[in-house]
Amino acid sequence: MSALETISSFVEGAPPGELADVIADIKALTVADPGLVSQLGPAFEKYNEEQFSTVRLPGSTQPIIVSSHSSLGNGRYYDVESSTSFEYDHATQKASGAQSYVLEGAQADLTKSTLKSLSPYVKEHFPNAAYGVYPIENDSKVAIIVVANKYSPNNFWNGRWRSLYIFDPSSGALEGSLKVDVHYYEDGNVRLLTSKSVTTSISSGTGAGIVKEMGNAERKYQEELNRGFTSLSEGAFKALRRQLPVTRQKIEWDKVASYRVGQDIGGGSSRR
Amino acid sequence: MASADPFDSALDLLRRLNPKHTTKHLQSLISLAPDLTEDLLSSVDQPLSVRRCKQTGRDYLLCDYNRDGDSYRSPWSNEFDPPLGSGGAGSEGGGGATPSEKVRRMEVKANEAFDVYRELYYEGGVSSVYFWNLDDGFAGVVLLKKGLTYDVPEAKPGSASEGSWDSIHVFEAIDRARMTQYNLTSTVILSLSTNSSGLGEMDLSGNMTRQIEQELPAESDEQQIANIGKLVEDMELKMRNLLQEVYFGKAKDVVGDLRSVGSLSEAGRDREAQRELIGSMRR
Numbered sequence: 431m432s433a434l435e436t437i438s439s440f441v442e443g444a445p446p447g448e449l450a451d452v453i454a455d456i457k458a459l460t461v462a463d464p465g466l467v468s469q470l471g472p473a474f475e476k477y478n479e480e481q482f483s484t485v486r487l488p489g490s491t492q493p494i495i496v497s498s499h500s501s502l503g504n505g506r507y508y509d510v511e512s513s514t515s516f517e518y519d520h521a522t523q524k525a526s527g528a529q530s531y532v533l534e535g536a537q538a539d540l541t542k543s544t545l546k547s548l549s550p551y552v553k554e555h556f557p558n559a560a561y562g563v564y565p566i567e568n569d570s571k572v573a574i575i576v577v578a579n580k581y582s583p584n585n586f587w588n589g590r591w592r593s594l595y596i597f598d599p600s601s602g603a604l605e606g607s608l609k610v611d612v613h614y615y616e617d618g619n620v621r622l623l624t625s626k627s628v629t630t631s632i633s634s635g636t637g638a639g640i641v642k643e644m645g646n647a648e649r650k651y652q653e654e655l656n657r658g659f660t661s662l663s664e665g666a667f668k669a670l671r672r673q674l675p676v677t678r679q680k681i682e683w684d685k686v687a688s689y690r691v692g693q694d695i696g697g698g699s700s701r702r
Numbered sequence: 703m704a705s706a707d708p709f710d711s712a713l714d715l716l717r718r719l720n721p722k723h724t725t726k727h728l729q730s731l732i733s734l735a736p737d738l739t740e741d742l743l744s745s746v747d748q749p750l751s752v753r754r755c756k757q758t759g760r761d762y763l764l765c766d767y768n769r770d771g772d773s774y775r776s777p778w779s780n781e782f783d784p785p786l787g788s789g790g791a792g793s794e795g796g797g798g799a800t801p802s803e804k805v806r807r808m809e810v811k812a813n814e815a816f817d818v819y820r821e822l823y824y825e826g827g828v829s830s831v832y833f834w835n836l837d838d839g840f841a842g843v844v845l846l847k848k849g850l851t852y853d854v855p856e857a858k859p860g861s862a863s864e865g866s867w868d869s870i871h872v873f874e875a876i877d878r879a880r881m882t883q884y885n886l887t888s889t890v891i892l893s894l895s896t897n898s899s900g901l902g903e904m905d906l907s908g909n910m911t912r913q914i915e916q917e918l919p920a921e922s923d924e925q926q927i928a929n930i931g932k933l934v935e936d937m938e939l940k941m942r943n944l945l946q947e948v949y950f951g952k953a954k955d956v957v958g959d960l961r962s963v964g965s966l967s968e969a970g971r972d973r974e975a976q977r978e979l980i981g982s983m984r985r
Contacts, residue, residue, distance in 0.1 A: 431730065431733065433733075433734055436733060436734050437734070439730065440727075440730075443719045443720055445718055451718060452715065455711040455714050455715040457706075458706035458711035459708050459715075459735050460734070553966065555963075555965070556960070556961055556962070557962065557966060578960045578961060579960075580956065580960055587956055589956040589957070589960050590960070591961050614908070614948055614952055614956075615717050617911055619908050620907070620909075620910070620948055620949065621720050621721055621905075623905045624901075624902065624904045625902050625903045626901065627902060648961065649963060651902075652961060654901045655904065655957060657901070658896055658901050659950050659954045660950075661863070661896060662863060662949075663950040665863055666865035666896070667946065667949070669850055670848050671848065672822075672823050673942060674939075675822035676822070677822075680939075683927070683928035683931040683935075684924065686818055686927075686928070686931065687924075689822075
């Protein structure tokens with residue numbers, strides 16, 4: 431792996447809300463070759479588009495998503511709800527050069543009706559989220575994105591929820607992927623990474639129908655995830671190490687030599 | 703900030719990047735900054751490797767503390783594998799980095815004691831204890847490892863869980879008048895994952911480190927081992943509770959903070975109603 435590939439993989443692996451910290455570390459590790467960091471442009475672009483980075487346009491409070499689905503090329507992206515396009519600096523994560531952008535084409539109505547249903551759904555279930563709907567693949571399909579971030583660096587944790595759905599109006603198929611990324615790093619480094627794919631169909635083909643199905647899929651997924659925590663805690667975690675020995679008492683260390691005789695109680699020493 | 707220390711930056715990076723792949727990140731960092739190789743290898747804990755002792759047939763764990771060049775010392779036989787050539791690289795007494803006779807005798811007893819501990823708490827797995835001499839006492843590392851593949855009991859077909867636990871307890875036991883001062887640094891590396899059709903992939907991995915210092919009387923070798931045993935046992939209990947809290951409490955809470963299963967506006971109305979109720983009761 432070249433040095434550039436190595437530092438690009440560090441950028442790609444940056445936890446939610448910690449890209450700036452990762453970049454600072456990379457800079458300190460590459461002081462001898464300052465030209466390296468300036469070549470990270472493609473890595474930043476990949477990070478921002480895959481992580482659905484959000485940006486606020488000058489004079490606006492609404493966060494807008496940066497993704498490959500809202501890209502116009504040449505570093506410009508657009509947002510349907512605010513009818514705006516803008517230039518995005520992937521290194522500084524800032525927007526500039528906002529212009530009016532009017533959505534036209536075969537999926538414009540579906541895009542706008544989906545947005546209209548999506549807005550109240552997102553407000554009901556995500557305390558801090560951005561969302562967007564975009565016609566894709568030559569106006570043949572629609573992409574729907576929700577990204578929710580919660581950063582609490584003072585308490586050493588950060589988290590991100592990402593939903594991406596692709597709706598195909600010709601078949602009514604809705605395919606999605608749901609991802610959660612949580613990082614906890616007080617005197618340690620603990621990471622939750624999840625990924626779930628969703629396949630369903632929307633018979634009505636309407637924006638309201640799409641959002642209703644999204645809501646069902648996400649509620650079901652979150653319930654599964656909560657069960658997953660319980661199952662790992664009650665299953666694998668307990669099976670790895672007991673909280674106390676079977677006797678429910680701590681070891682009497684001054685008598686530990688005599689334990690060897692009675693060790694058969696524990697089931698033998700070669701079991702693994 | 704312009705001149706942050708590269709070593710601190712490397713450690714900071716390892717605290718941020720996916721802890722499931724610490725070994726890979728460590729290799730990347732070493733290739734990026736070869737000057738840091740020794741410092742990083744001696745201060746970053748990685749999941750332990752297992753090797754079978756050729757003399758006794760028992761498994762033991764490998765770490766930087768039982769390594770001499772490319773060879774590792776078995777705690778069961780005290781022999782290096784592969785055997786060290788005469789005057790092997792970096793060795794202290796010609797026979798490789800082995801503890802003095804007195805400290806080796808304690809090491810043997812400690813390995814027996816922690817083998818019992820391993821069976822009682824882990825009901826499987828592998829343990830190894832390595833001691834070495836200090837000018838004013840001795841030091842050591844207690845290693846425990848267990849891995850498993852686990853089928854979820856209430857299983858839907860095709861669902862499976864995996865887990866691995868690595869404990870690395872490094873201590874110093876320093877002679878003081880009438881007492882021994884113990885400094886213990888403990889790291890647990892815990893990796894858990896599960897997948898099923900409904901859940902998809904879920905991975906919960908990481909490591910946590912804690913330190914304590916304590917002075918205890920130790921008048922015999924047996925008492926030394928009992929002190930170390932108690933310190934490690936208490937620390938592991940504390941860390942197991944902490945891991946439980948972070949992995950299954952904190953991480954789950956953050957997911958709930960990102961997305962609310964219930965309706966936020968209803969939750970807001972409920973909170974408002976409760977506030978009014980409490981307010982009216984106070985009046």
